[in-house]
Amino acid sequence: MTESNAPFSESEERRALRKAVAELGRKYGRDYFNAAYREGRKTTELWEEAGKLGYLGVAVPEEYGGGGGEIGDLAAVCEELAAAGCPLLLMVVSPAIVGTIIAQYGTEEQKQRWLPGLADGTSTFAFSITEPDAGSNSHRIITTAHREEDGGWRLTGGKTFISGVDEASHVLVVARTADHKTGNLKPALFLVPTDTPGFTWQEIPMGIVSPEKQFTLFFDDVRLPHDALIGSEDAGIEQLFAGLNPERIMAASFATGTARLALELATAYAKDRQVWKTPIGAHQAIAHPLAQTHIEIELARLMTQKAAALYAAGDHMGAGEAANMAKYAAGEVVCAAVDRAIQTHGGNGLAEEYGLVQMLAGSRLSRIAPVSREMVLNFVAQFSLGLPKSY
Known part of the structure; x- marks a missing residue:
């Protein structure tokens, strides 16, 4: 796909950020991530390097040691690491939720004390x-x-x-x-x-x-x-959702990154695997589900970028609607992407060496957390469509 400078494209800076983070992710990759799980280790080396390079703190204000970017920049980091096979769940939590809330509602002393460590990865919340x-x-x-x-x-x-x-x-x-x-x-x-x-x-x-x-x-x-x-003990739900909307944006990026990886593995296998006269990717029973997955991933990514842009613009109600939609779409597509990738591989899809069966439970979680698909539908029915509240 060719790049352009059309209004709906990401900025040159964010595309450069994606490229750099993807290179870091490939340096570690699926084998590193899965080995850490099997051996009971943490992904400390990757976390520390991402912090030193400024990727964890890309959305932290510059005066507290961060990059001064937006939640969309941090979401791009999360997505590219997931697409490389290194999905860091604590990115959703530590710099995105906690970092955002402290940056918006903390006292100056709290910001000075906690944000630099969140930015460089030396502190994890x-x-x-x-x-x-x-x-x-x-x-x-x-x-x-x-x-x-x-x-x-x-x-x-x-x-x-x-x-x-x-x-x-x-x-x-x-x-x-x-x-x-x-x-x-x-x-x-x-x-x-x-x-x-x-x-x-x-x-x-x-x-x-x-x-x-x-x-x-x-x-x-x-x-x-x-x-x-x-923050204030009187701020109520407002300051809570200052962190929950970024959480949904990050969760969507986490899911679309994993979906991209599943599609990449399935596509490569479909191009190579040959049972009859042509590779199996030539058969529409294989090609169409993979093409459908690509479309659904791009739609989810666009909605995630919209949510991030609205949040950065201060449109919190619009961002809330878009963030919920993005999280819904990403949760649906990552489940479909992993399922279709396994089906493309046949029996090999359940063999550990192909790296797909390990994604099953994690992809399914994306339809549940951090907010279930049913609660997203409740939100859209009530706030987008104006339907009566059901609960």
């Missing part, structure tokens, strides 16, 4: 919102922060399916505080060091091929200083 009995309903979370007489906080409750706590120095926790006027509970964000007394976690065994693990968290009267609060 986790993010926790999901709870066992709340699911996607953030209004039902029960993790609660109580203000103490000394101005600090006491945190109680628990979270589940939280990524990378074992690698993080801190966890940004979505809790609830009591409104001093009404007494009603409302969301607030707290940065909790992972070595804080009373904070423990337990790994959740998962069938996903990834060095990054999932955990259930427990907060048993965790005492926090007053400046553990990020």
Whole structure:
């Protein structure tokens, strides 16, 4: 495909960023990533190199050691690493969610303290919102922060399916505080060091091929200083969604990158594998699903770029709609891409050496997290179409 300077094309700078990140990803590749998983290692070398090269901090403001770019730039980094076979889940969490929230709502002291490490990869933060009995309903979370007489906080409750706590120095926790006027509970964000007394976690065994693990968290009267609060305790849902929209944009890029890799493997195999007179890629039963996958990937990528552009422009409602649509489209296509790639390979698709069967569980997760396809459809039905709320 030829490049152009049409308005819908990415900037020359972002295309150059993609090329550089793709080269880094190929330096490590699928074999490195899968070996780290099998051996119980982390992808530390890749994370550190990406940080040193400025890729992790590309969207962090320049005055705090970052590249001063947009969420679309960080999403491009995430997509290219995934397309190279090195999907870094903590990119979605640490620089995208936590970095964005601190940059927008943190005090100057908090920004100076935390953003440089997020930018260069020397600090890794986790993010926790999901709870066992709340699911996607953030209004039902029960993790609660109580203000103490000394101005600090006491945190109680628990979270589940939280990524990378074992690698993080801190966890940004979505809790609830009591409104001093009404007494009603409302969301607030707290940065909790992972070595804080009373904070423990337990790994959740998962069938996903990834060095990054999932955990259930427990907060048993965790005492926090007053400046553990990020942003205002009165900001409510606004500051939460400042991080959740970038999360959806990043999750979409994570999925489309994996879909691109699956399509690349399937296409190469279809060009080479010959059973009858011509390679199997000449048969429409093989060619058409792969062509369909290519179309669906490009559509998902375009919607992701639109969401990132709207977010950068400050259109948060428009960005929310587009980010949800992008995440939906990317989740659908990555599942289809991996399934079609396996089908293209026949029995070889289930052999580990071809690298596809390892993608199955991870691709399926893209239809569930960080927001399920059903909740996206609820959002679109209610806010885009104006239909009555069903829940």
